Amino acid sequence: MKHQKIRWGILGPGAIAQQFAHDFQFVTKGELVAVASRSKERGEAFAKEYGIPKVYNSYEALYADPEVDAIYVATPHNFHLEQSSAALKAGKAVLCEKPITINPAELEELLVVAKDTNQYLMEGMWTYFLPAIQKAQQWVDEGRIGTVHHIISDFGYPVPFDANGRMFNPDLAGGALLDMGIYTLAMNWLFLKKDPDQFHVRMSPAQTGVDEEVTMHFEYADCSSVLTTSFRCKLPNYTHIIGEKGYISIPDFWRAKECSLYEVEERVDHFVDDRGGFGFNFETEQVCEDLLAGRKESAIMPHYYSRKLQEWMAMVAKKF
CATH class of the missing domain: 3.40.50.720 (NAD(P)-binding Rossmann-like Domain)
Structure with missing residues (x-):
């Protein structure tokens, strides 16, 4: 330029x-x-x-x-x-x-x-550019929680039903998976970077037929992930990365301002960004x-990551 x-x-x-x-x-x-x-x-x-x-x-x-x-x-x-x-x-x-x-x-x-x-x-x-997410990546890369065994991520808010609104209209690519669920999949990819060996999906449809709530269970040889997204209700909206030595907790992970590192029940490290916006x-x-x-x-956020998220969302949607 x-x-x-x-x-x-x-x-x-x-x-x-x-x-x-x-x-x-x-x-x-x-x-x-x-x-x-x-x-x-x-x-x-x-x-x-x-x-x-x-x-x-x-x-x-x-x-x-x-x-x-x-x-x-x-x-x-x-x-x-x-x-x-x-x-x-x-x-x-x-x-x-x-x-x-x-x-x-x-x-x-x-x-x-x-x-x-x-x-x-x-x-x-x-989300990938937020300092708290990058700090969580650093902790994992440094081996602070050991081998990752579980990813638990959920993102949900009650969305009033509107058949013509963007969230629920199938003609506008509505549904919780594309709108909010992509964030939970993005966390799973960021911290595991591998495809599941097998997976299970539970979907609850809205009146228009789009997915109003989706729970995804990804299974790997050495770990598993539970990812949930919902227009029905407010979920805790946390991501937890759980390893053999401890876990990382990220509240409101998609807009994360902080993350905490635990060894069993004791918080041993904590990061908060000081952003103004x-x-x-x-x-x-x-x-x-x-x-x-x-x-x-x-x-x-290379093109390959976008490919993976698209592949995963299509893979999940085929189970609807």
Whole structure:
């Protein structure tokens, strides 16, 4: 990149884009210069709130802006392939909110576009960039809990049923697995990095037929994982990595601010980050560094990891 700072545009000013934009005040190597929305009023309100100088009423106008280096795609899952592809073809780097696509075939199509255009593409698994998650990885790598025997991860909130809303509408790729369950799978992959020998799935459908609650049991030769996601109820929302010598506990793991290390019942180490925002700035800053260095792929969230998450979600969904 020619510039000292990466110039960003946001595509789709929804709830998660608000958190992403809020955290730009903590990003040192990037600046937020544009937002695109199908709704003129919504786009202008978003731009005013976050001090964004340019507002576009079409996504095509954002793609065409020569003063935008990178685009954050924050629309519903089923639009990700089309919009990320269009941004890449327009010469933009793309950070696409998770899940990056809704099935493995779509991901492969998108990766071909990234390769053909020689542009940067990353799935927005922001959790992997949080200091508390990276500290937990460090503890595991240092052998502080010994060999990992169990991963237990759950993520659930009661979501009021709306047949036409994004969460429950099958036409918008609704369901708990794609929306929240991907985070539990991401934790399992991060700390085990291997496919299960066998697995079992229990799914409870909503009235629209999408998965309202999913429990996944992954079995390996030397360990096991229990992963649960739900629109029905508030779950503890912890990830526990349990080893022969102790365990690591991560509350609200998908947005983790802290983690604790235990030996039997005694907490022997504790980490808390001192961030000022939601935590999206860690991901954004790393993408900026990648782009400034000329990299086309993230080392923390490489394409291979996105492939694995897509494979696993498809594997689980086949059991529904």
